[in-house]
Amino acid sequence: MSETITIGVNHITRVEGHGNIKVDVQNGEVKECKLEIVEAPRFFEAMLEGRHYSEAAIITSRICGICSVGHQLASVRATEDAFGIELTKQNHQLKTLLDMGQYFESHVLHVYFLAVPDFVGAPSVFPLVATHKDVVLSALKLKKLGHDIGEMIGGRLVHPISMIPGGFTHMPTVKKLEEILNRIQDAKEELKNGVKLVSSLTLPDFERETEYISMYRDGEYAFIDGNIFSSDRGEISYKDYRKVTNEYLVPHSTAKRAKFSRHSYMVGALARFNNNYKYLSDDAKQAAEDLGLKPKYYNPYMNTVAQLVELIHIVDNSTEIINDMLAKGIKNEKPVIPELKECAGVGAVEVPRGILFHEYTYDKNGFITKANCIIPTAQNLQNIEDDMNDMVPDSIKKRTKEELTLDLEMLVRAYDPCISCSCHLLDVEFVNE
Amino acid sequence: MSKPKVAFFDFTSCEGCQLSILNLETELLELLDIVDIVEFREAMSEKSDTFDIAVIEGSYSRDSDLGRLKEIRETAGVVVALGACAHIGGLNALRNSQQREDLLKKVYPDHPDWYETNEKALPISAAIKVDAVVPGCPVDVKEFVHVVKNLVLGKDPGLPTYPVCVECKLNENICVYELGKTCLGPVVRAGCNAVCTSNGGVCIGCRGLIPNPNLNSQKDIMQKYGLDIQRIIDSVNLFMTENAREVQ
Numbered sequence: 069m070s071e072t073i074t075i076g077v078n079h080i081t082r083v084e085g086h087g088n089i090k091v092d093v094q095n096g097e098v099k100e101c102k103l104e105i106v107e108a109p110r111f112f113e114a115m116l117e118g119r120h121y122s123e124a125a126i127i128t129s130r131i132c133g134i135c136s137v138g139h140q141l142a143s144v145r146a147t148e149d150a151f152g153i154e155l156t157k158q159n160h161q162l163k164t165l166l167d168m169g170q171y172f173e174s175h176v177l178h179v180y181f182l183a184v185p186d187f188v189g190a191p192s193v194f195p196l197v198a199t200h201k202d203v204v205l206s207a208l209k210l211k212k213l214g215h216d217i218g219e220m221i222g223g224r225l226v227h228p229i230s231m232i233p234g235g236f237t238h239m240p241t242v243k244k245l246e247e248i249l250n251r252i253q254d255a256k257e258e259l260k261n262g263v264k265l266v267s268s269l270t271l272p273d274f275e276r277e278t279e280y281i282s283m284y285r286d287g288e289y290a291f292i293d294g295n296i297f298s299s300d301r302g303e304i305s306y307k308d309y310r311k312v313t314n315e316y317l318v319p320h321s322t323a324k325r326a327k328f329s330r331h332s333y334m335v336g337a338l339a340r341f342n343n344n345y346k347y348l349s350d351d352a353k354q355a356a357e358d359l360g361l362k363p364k365y366y367n368p369y370m371n372t373v374a375q376l377v378e379l380i381h382i383v384d385n386s387t388e389i390i391n392d393m394l395a396k397g398i399k400n401e402k403p404v405i406p407e408l409k410e411c412a413g414v415g416a417v418e419v420p421r422g423i424l425f426h427e428y429t430y431d432k433n434g435f436i437t438k439a440n441c442i443i444p445t446a447q448n449l450q451n452i453e454d455d456m457n458d459m460v461p462d463s464i465k466k467r468t469k470e471e472l473t474l475d476l477e478m479l480v481r482a483y484d485p486c487i488s489c490s491c492h493l494l495d496v497e498f499v500n501e
Numbered sequence: 502m503s504k505p506k507v508a509f510f511d512f513t514s515c516e517g518c519q520l521s522i523l524n525l526e527t528e529l530l531e532l533l534d535i536v537d538i539v540e541f542r543e544a545m546s547e548k549s550d551t552f553d554i555a556v557i558e559g560s561y562s563r564d565s566d567l568g569r570l571k572e573i574r575e576t577a578g579v580v581v582a583l584g585a586c587a588h589i590g591g592l593n594a595l596r597n598s599q600q601r602e603d604l605l606k607k608v609y610p611d612h613p614d615w616y617e618t619n620e621k622a623l624p625i626s627a628a629i630k631v632d633a634v635v636p637g638c639p640v641d642v643k644e645f646v647h648v649v650k651n652l653v654l655g656k657d658p659g660l661p662t663y664p665v666c667v668e669c670k671l672n673e674n675i676c677v678y679e680l681g682k683t684c685l686g687p688v689v690r691a692g693c694n695a696v697c698t699s700n701g702g703v704c705i706g707c708r709g710l711i712p713n714p715n716l717n718s719q720k721d722i723m724q725k726y727g728l729d730i731q732r733i734i735d736s737v738n739l740f741m742t743e744n745a746r747e748v749q
């Protein structure tokens with residue numbers, strides 16, 4: 069590779085969002101690696117001011133289509149936290165199932181449609197229809213399952229309808245639950261093939277230890293309820309999320325960044341895997357072993373692999389929930405109507421890309437006076453940039469410009485960023501020359 | 502004859518409409534029988550310089566996007582606005598009641614000057630001529646396929662001109678007005694199979710108004726049920742900030 073180069077990857081494709089990678093190398097020395105976020109600002113926190121509690125989840129859902137379930141969950145949990153509404157067991161189960169539906173959709177999309185093409189050297193999933201038809205069909209089937217779980221619980225998966233603060237306006241039928249249960253069993257077989265496929269691929273060999281942050285709840289692989297856990301500092305109350313996120317701005321990004329104990333931290337599947345490994349189902353642990361993934365794993369490219377492991381766990385977890393619901397019978401619980409008062413609350417949930425926080429302050433009539441949303445991708449941005457800065461000086465000596473461009477694109481994609489949340493993505497630009 | 506080329510573009514949006522299209526299954530294959538998808542950033546790295554149908558998601562909220570929009574308009578024979586953001590400004594337009602400077606100060610208090618945004622978030626038709634729309638937040642994917650098929654055949658997009666109430670009644674729902682709630686179903690364009698009211702919700706108007714909506718009759722319904730007119734103005738506001746003025 070030449071002594072003085074500039075890589076510029078503009079609008080990294082296959083990531084939901086608009087972002088650019090900039091690498092500036094002068095005389096063999098890396099001057100700068102940047103991840104620029106060039107998405108139009110959307111102003112959700114400002115739009116929420118003055119809106120009624122019943123609208124908060126409808127509005128925040130539109131922050132990001134692929135994370136819409138997650139935003140609704142965090143939003144509803146924050147409102148419930150503010151008004152002191154406790155989750156009934158069934159409400160907890162329905163929310164978890166809805167979250168699982170989203171994990172299915174999102175992880176399958178990422179592993180099969182966005183990441184696998186890189187590993188088999190295809191520009192997108194479309195050419196795979198000719199070369200790997202079985203894989204594509206399997207992926208479509210799995211994605212559809214996620215979609216149908218979401219539809220069963222929420223009415224639709226992109227911007228669900230029936231989850232409101234205090235409960236659900238619509239209950240799944242026994243027939244539907246049974247049908248989904250059967251399909252989940254089939255999905256497990258499909259996923260085992262996925263494990264075989266992915267274990268045959270070679271991922272870039274790069275490691276950098278960082279701080280891993282996820283949710284934590286004693287006894288379970290936490291999704292919608294629990295505290296925060298840092299691999300550096302242990303458990304922290306979800307109410308204290310601001311102590312963890314410490315948001316700040318950088319000039320080259322419309323997305324805010326976060327840091328806690330170190331210069332940056334990582335959230336998402338790998339962070340959850342590292343922090344909550346012991347609570348994975350036995351088959352998920354087995355899949356991890358087959359894929360060569362052990363806690364603590366420091367290779368960010370393995371985030372994609374951790375997602376596949378989570379899919380197996382989710383199959384087992386949702387089977388358990390549905391069996392329990394079928395055994396106990398579905399109660400027609402009406403949503404709790406909150407008693408309005410001046411109050412504030414925090415919602416913390418694990419969504420496919422990592423831990424997500426919403427916080428609202430309400431006036432005595434149930435209208436929002438202040439809102440804050442902290443998105444997983446924003447929390448990861450600095451960590452991605454730190455990975456790039458760690459990787460490039462060494463790679464630049466060994467890899468061609470083309471190879472390095474792909475390494476960087478794949479690195480960003482491994483984090484599964486949905487930049488539309490934090491603001492869109494990618495273009496690698498090698499500045500200079 | 503070669504198949505028409507379709508390209509997808511996104512501006513200020515949540516990308517939920519494009520995502521919904523990725524969720525097409527059998528219909529996606531049907532669609533690929535009649536068109537070629539040449540650009541779709543969310544799913545492919547390939548890019549194309551030529552296309553016949555441009556499908557645009559998102560609102561127009563930055564001057565710097567105008568150049569790209571104009572280029573798309575010049576290249577494409579047909580421009581389709583995909584989803585509420587592109588069609589009517591959508592939820593993005595909720596910000597339009599606040600001043601640009603205030604918004605920037607609220608969300609980026611330390612550096613309001615670092616970020617570019619227009620005074621308002623507007624439908625795509627505010628920047629370039631739009632030939633067809635697929636309404637909804639998100640769009641109904643079956644309707645999307647239906648519209649594309651019609652366009653390929655050179656026909657009218659074929660959107661329903663009747664209100665959501667018609668579909669809602671066919672689904673045998675109890676009208677939410679009987680339950681003391683408000684609903685925009687009487688004045689909002691059908692085509693979503695009344696998905697919200699059929700799942701225990703109310704229509705919040707994401708598909709925009711029907712042609713010649715009788716807004717007074719909507720007010721009459723509200724009054725008949727003794728409901729607060731402010732609540733309906735607020736809910737019209739959610740997706741149709743610009744139309745909300747007519748209601749007031």
Ligand code: SF4
Nearest residue numbers: 515517584585586638
């Ligand atoms: S119309 Fe709705 S679903 Fe579609 S991009 Fe806009 S906010 Fe997202």
Ligand code: SF4
Nearest residue numbers: 666669676677684686
């Ligand atoms: S619930 Fe809404 S859409 Fe359904 S009939 Fe009543 S007003 Fe119309």
Ligand code: SF4
Nearest residue numbers: 693697704705706707
């Ligand atoms: S019922 Fe109303 S709010 Fe719901 S999808 Fe249809 S038009 Fe949109």
